[in-house]
Amino acid sequence: MKTFPEDFLWGTATAAYQIEGAAAEGGRGPSIWDAFAMIPGRTFEGHSGIKACDHYHRWEEDIALMKEMGVGCYRFSISWSRVQPDGKGEVNEEGIAFYNKLIDGLVEAGITPWVTLFHWDLPLALQMEHDGLLNPEIANRFADYARICFQRFGDRVKNWITLNEPWCSSFLGHGNGYFAPGRTCNSEPYVAAHNLLRSHAYIVDAYRKEFQKEQGGVIGITNNCDWREPKSDRPEDVAAAHRALEFFLGWFADPVYFGDYPASMRERVGERLPKFTAEDARLLKGSSDFFGLNHYTTMIASEPAEEVHGAGDIKGNGGMMEDQQVELSEDPSWEKTHMDWNIVPWGCRKILEWIDKRYGHPPIYITENGCAMPGEDDREVALNDTRRVEFLKGYLEACHQAIENGVDLRGYMCWSMMDNFEWALGYSRRFGLHWVDFETGERQPKASAKWYSATVKANGF
Template identity: 45%
Template sequence: MARIHFPKDFVWGTATASYQIEGAYQEDGRGLSIWDTFSHTPGKVVNNDNGNVACDSYHRYEEDVALLKKLGVKAYRFSIAWPRIFPNGTGEVNEKGLAYYTKVVDALLAAGIEPCVTLYHWDLPQALQDKGGWDNRDTIQAFVKYAEVIFKAFDGKIKQWITFNETWCVSFLSNYIGAHAPGNTDLQLAVNVAHHCMVAHGEAVKIFRELGVQGEIGTTHNLSWLEPYSTSPEDQAAAHRHRAYTNEWFMEPTFKGSYPQFMVDWFKSKGAEVPVLPGDMETISQKIDFIGVNYYSGGFGRYKKDEGLFDCEQVQLGFDKTYMDWNVYPDGLYKVLSWVHEEYGDTPIYITENGACYEDTLTAENKVHDVLRTAYYRKHFIQCERLIESGVPLKGYFAWSLLDNFEWAEGYLKRFGIVYTNYETLERHPKDSYYFIQDVIRNNGFEA
């Protein structure tokens, strides 16, 4: 039996996001976010669920830190809710919001856990959306001011910073596909939003450097891996376009200061142009200390005229599926991170999210035997070791998610947690996957 092992300094962690777990949506001066508006709009979220209470982590953060400590993680990735700091997006700082995150950070540090903070995990203040949101370049400066306040408040306490989580979701999923807040369906708008978010990222990196903040800063992109179904030029090109939609469109500007020209041309053929102003690309490509990658799935695609935006249809090859109907494709993790390393060099990589959604049953003994989720983690951990053995600078892994939580447009129907949340009592119950990961962390490996 093969032994899977990891370097001694490998960072094991788990992750959450503010709107998904905190609740307390009207407490201590918090303003409304676009997700409050979206989830309170009938028909936008499964069962008309919302994040008003969520996991109530705003009041139960100490319980959650205790779960993290018991798990044995070195780091915890969470996000700060912009509307808690600036209820109207700009203006006066809400000191009660800062005080809450100070308590969370201090509790983590006291438990020996490093906080890894995401500045923007989708909860844009509604007041800014009312002025155009990320389509309005003024939002860039509002974000930079918000970031500056957070950098100054937590300099020395937080050593790892992520500017944005999944800019593809913020832009295309939310403003072209329309599945997430604010729910628009406009390709040009989505292209604008993607570009402005990336400029905001670059401006935040600039201010981080100017302030001399301790620690490291990067960003997180959600990458997937779509293989061409055949060697035909049509299939190769179709799969590449679809892959570039989530991958190159965001990675090329981040690392090389340019958009892939074939994608610029393709979007232009669909009526959308990138709103680049002088200096934008230099700003976007500010040197970062690490890149975060969220990976969940992949598959195979082939050419089919007028199929979606890219003339590409996905072909099912008998993959196992999660409850999200996503392919279980561990080899895709190896392929996509190998590609990142080959294409963009030796920048350290963290898997900032990876995990699986399955239907969970809480037993009478308050146990959850999530065999499929545990197997999912096991398979992806093996790919992590393959990557490290292959020379890819993979430095850490954050499991998604610590808790079952508000799963965006899926509401509370879909569970990703390694800890079961009873939404009636808000009690937490570690699942078998939690104990598996605990054991992996304790031994820095496992028998495959």
């Protein structure tokens, strides 16, 4: 029996645009993802989150499914444009009422809400009128929006995540254009990332100065990172793997823990990497009460034999490859998910240990980990998802090993509570513990939901 610490937090996770639907209901304004999904060829078969899982109307049913599983927490995001339709100014009371009902329902069910303020769905008006994340003023808009959420929900919400995976908004949104707003550039990712980090700092500053003492909550940021395993023990390959992690996770975590970007980025990106003012650096350093990590896969890293060009592909999740100069590969024996991501549980242990060492033993929560597996468009295949169960077992075993090795891992949130809109891949990939019929909205627990439930209730497996 692999038993986890007594107060270990078990949960599941979703994001607003992926599950809510009701995109034009209840006073919600459009987001950049509504616009992006309308451009031909940007999402699989033109899919969008207009209807998604209809969680907006079926939230009570979804809470009941979570309660049945016995999870201790539920991580969800708030749609900014449902709260502030144009990203500034007037508050939409219908949107506030929806989230109040959801939060109250969770609390009543004994499930702790973990709220992500921003999971990529920037209000479209901010993009169209103010250049979105490229405008330094966005940090003030973020702080104003966050204050509304703290004021309206902070009496019950005690766990806040400012941003989800700013790497995706920066690189996939502004580097290779795979995500909204669909821009391609070798400098914009660094500008967007810089303004997102400033936004995070401004949100945390507002919370700590105006709300935290009275409300007694915690606040942090969630970053995503794959593990980078050196191809050999040659110093060049070890250095390449380390550099790859700095360009992926260090890009966002170093400013939060140390107040500036990694030296390797300063050296290689040069003038395209913005500089923090003394005040922004002060606000950033120490601006997370915990380390939120989304982890899915592992790649092998090595010093390239010849110069690497281009932004880097989606699968490699490599960021601006021409800047970091790292060659990525994989072991042909590794199994893969439907996302074509390698299944490498020990990579999870290694990234946890890397974070623990680099950032001074912070409390860590895995805020996403899970998989999409092939064949799940077929309901019967999906409901008997033994490969997902094996995936979860492997990664949770790696988490257990990391804890035994001294890592302060305090919780695990499985991605995802249910099948949903998988961004550019539309409804062609299913990450859910629960099957969703996207025509009727019907939900049904998969074998993985039952296995995860048993694990949660036993606090181990």
